[in-house]
Amino acid sequence: MNIFSKDKLPELSKDILDKITKVVGVNGILINSTDMEPYLKESRGIFVGNSPAIIRPKSTTEVAAVVNICSEHKVAMVPQGGNTGLCGGGIASGEIIINLERLNKVRDVDPYNYTMTVDAGCILAELQKTAEENSRYFPLSLGAEGSCQIGGNLATNAGGTAVLRYGNTRELTLGLEVVLPNGKIWDGLKSLRKDNTGYNLKQIFIGSEGTLGVITGAVLKLFPIPLERQTSFVALKNLETVIELLSKARLASADTISTFELIPRIGLDLSLKHFPGTVDPMLDKHEYYALIEFESGSKNSGLNLVMERFLSEAHEEELLVDAVICQSVNQREQMWFIREGMVLAQSLEGASIKNDVSVPISKVPEFIHRANTVLSNYFPGIRPIAFGHIGDGNIHYNLQQPIGADNEKFLSRWHDITDMVVEIVDDLKGSFSAEHGIGMFKVNELLKYKSAVEIELMQNIKKSFDPTGIMNPGKIL
Numbered sequence: 001m002n003i004f005s006k007d008k009l010p011e012l013s014k015d016i017l018d019k020i021t022k023v024v025g026v027n028g029i030l031i032n033s034t035d036m037e038p039y040l041k042e043s044r045g046i047f048v049g050n051s052p053a054i055i056r057p058k059s060t061t062e063v064a065a066v067v068n069i070c071s072e073h074k075v076a077m078v079p080q081g082g083n084t085g086l087c088g089g090g091i092a093s094g095e096i097i098i099n100l101e102r103l104n105k106v107r108d109v110d111p112y113n114y115t116m117t118v119d120a121g122c123i124l125a126e127l128q129k130t131a132e133e134n135s136r137y138f139p140l141s142l143g144a145e146g147s148c149q150i151g152g153n154l155a156t157n158a159g160g161t162a163v164l165r166y167g168n169t170r171e172l173t174l175g176l177e178v179v180l181p182n183g184k185i186w187d188g189l190k191s192l193r194k195d196n197t198g199y200n201l202k203q204i205f206i207g208s209e210g211t212l213g214v215i216t217g218a219v220l221k222l223f224p225i226p227l228e229r230q231t232s233f234v235a236l237k238n239l240e241t242v243i244e245l246l247s248k249a250r251l252a253s254a255d256t257i258s259t260f261e262l263i264p265r266i267g268l269d270l271s272l273k274h275f276p277g278t279v280d281p282m283l284d285k286h287e288y289y290a291l292i293e294f295e296s297g298s299k300n301s302g303l304n305l306v307m308e309r310f311l312s313e314a315h316e317e318e319l320l321v322d323a324v325i326c327q328s329v330n331q332r333e334q335m336w337f338i339r340e341g342m343v344l345a346q347s348l349e350g351a352s353i354k355n356d357v358s359v360p361i362s363k364v365p366e367f368i369h370r371a372n373t374v375l376s377n378y379f380p381g382i383r384p385i386a387f388g389h390i391g392d393g394n395i396h397y398n399l400q401q402p403i404g405a406d407n408e409k410f411l412s413r414w415h416d417i418t419d420m421v422v423e424i425v426d427d428l429k430g431s432f433s434a435e436h437g438i439g440m441f442k443v444n445e446l447l448k449y450k451s452a453v454e455i456e457l458m459q460n461i462k463k464s465f466d467p468t469g470i471m472n473p474g475k476i477l
């Protein structure tokens with residue numbers, strides 16, 4: 001029998017529910033369908049699940065006691081954070097949900113160690129604030145930061161806008177505390193930068209999407225607060241020059257570059273169309289733009305001169321054709337609005353098939369050209385929108401339905417279109433999931449594109465942590 005199958009897992013009985021209620025109290029459990037509704041579906045409504053109960057423990061020992069009961073009775077569980085994930089990883093199909101929202105305290109801030117130790121249920125934006133109140137900077141930043149939890153960020157190894165300079169959540173984590181599927185607590189809350197004592201267990205849990213245990217706490221790295229930023233919006237000569245421009249920007253800024261985002265003209269046009277207050281930063285139209293940001297830890301550091309010199313040299317070398325340097329906070333916000341607004345503008349424009357992929361940075365132009373050609377031949381009139389964090393080789397490769405096309409008809413080609421994109425990504429030794437993880441959405445791709453050796457290793461890891469398959473079954477594997 002497949003140990004990952006949910007079929008053999010029993011229903012939740014009243015007796016088990018009573019035992020769990022004793023642990024978390026009546027406020028710690030939701031069984032009324034209206035109360036449970038927000039926990040059962042993801043924000044876009046693509047994944048809608050069901051569950052007999054939402055359990056909301058408020059301490060690590062409560063989580064451990066609940067998991068212990070579930071382990072004893074072989075009751076399957078889905079760990080859940082802010083439920084902002086886009087791959088259905090936190091959605092239940094009959095399992096109980098363990099939501100960490102009440103486990104939300106900052107346990108300790110150590111400014112001299114540049115670390116903070118936090119509960120897994122803390123909201124990301126709150127942690128950014130906590131760091132700032134302690135004159136430190138926590139750089140993880142993404143669109144859902146007002147509602148996602150750090151536990152969810154850890155479980156999905158979240159990326160976001162500052163990966164180029166600070167890395168993914170994986171690089172921002174020094175220690176973890178995890179409740180294992182058998183109810184034992186692993187206390188790995190070390191705040192060390194150096195610790196060469198065998199297997200690095202925390203890295204196995206980071207990105208494991210709740211399939212190996214419930215993350216209950218973490219030690220996170222902090223940084224000096226950037227005191228100065230220089231932001232520019234540049235028009236590229238063509239897509240090929242973007243790679244050389246990025247490389248030059250890294251050298252020119254001594255790698256204090258924090259943002260390098262690709263913006264295609266079609267994305268800018270959609271922002272201009274759907275958000276009337278948006279301003280086109282340049283008089284002429286260009287096919288591709290980049291939003292570039294340098295940071296410095298000190299004020300009056302001469303960063304403006306660094307940016308100016310970089311842009312002027314890049315212009316002389318014909319890597320770019322035009323550039324605007326932001327002169328105010330307001331202007332910077334406008335530039336970022338173009339970047340962030342593109343996402344919502346695509347939804348307002350109609351149907352969009354989204355791919356979040358990565359390729360080696362040097363292969364970004366080749367990927368975009370190849371994918372555009374293949375997709376345009378397959379579906380005439382399709383509107384490819386390639387944008388995003390290309391400083392990390394991460395491209396949001398979205399396909400907008402042809403103007404006037406029937407949305408449903410277009411969306412019915414989702415799998416064919418995604419397959420074509422992923423084939424090219426695979427050929428370039430890229431990844432079909434640069435952010436967001438696998439959840440239940442990309443299980444087939446995982447099985448198709450990972451080698452047999454990798455799948456076997458992953459299955460063995462899963463079996464050794466969760467031999468009865470009760471922790472988030474059906475996700476990843």
Ligand SMILES: Cc1cc2nc3c(=O)[nH]c(=O)nc-3n(C[C@H](O)[C@H](O)[C@H](O)COP(=O)(O)OP(=O)(O)OC[C@H]3O[C@@H](n4cnc5c(N)ncnc54)[C@H](O)[C@@H]3O)c2cc1C
Nearest residue numbers: 081082083084085089143149151152153155158159210215
């Ligand atoms: C507008 C928007 C923008 C986004 N931008 C980005 C982006 O730039 N980069 C990016 O990487 N993602 C992005 N995301 C996706 C999402 O916000 C992230 O994946 C986030 O890290 C998920 O956190 P969450 O608390 O909402 O987790 P959930 O959605 O609740 O869960 C996600 C997964 O983590 C597991 N999980 C959650 N908490 C725990 C825990 N404590 N222990 C064990 N497992 C757990 C769940 O089982 C599930 O598999 C975006 C989402 C939205 C809606």
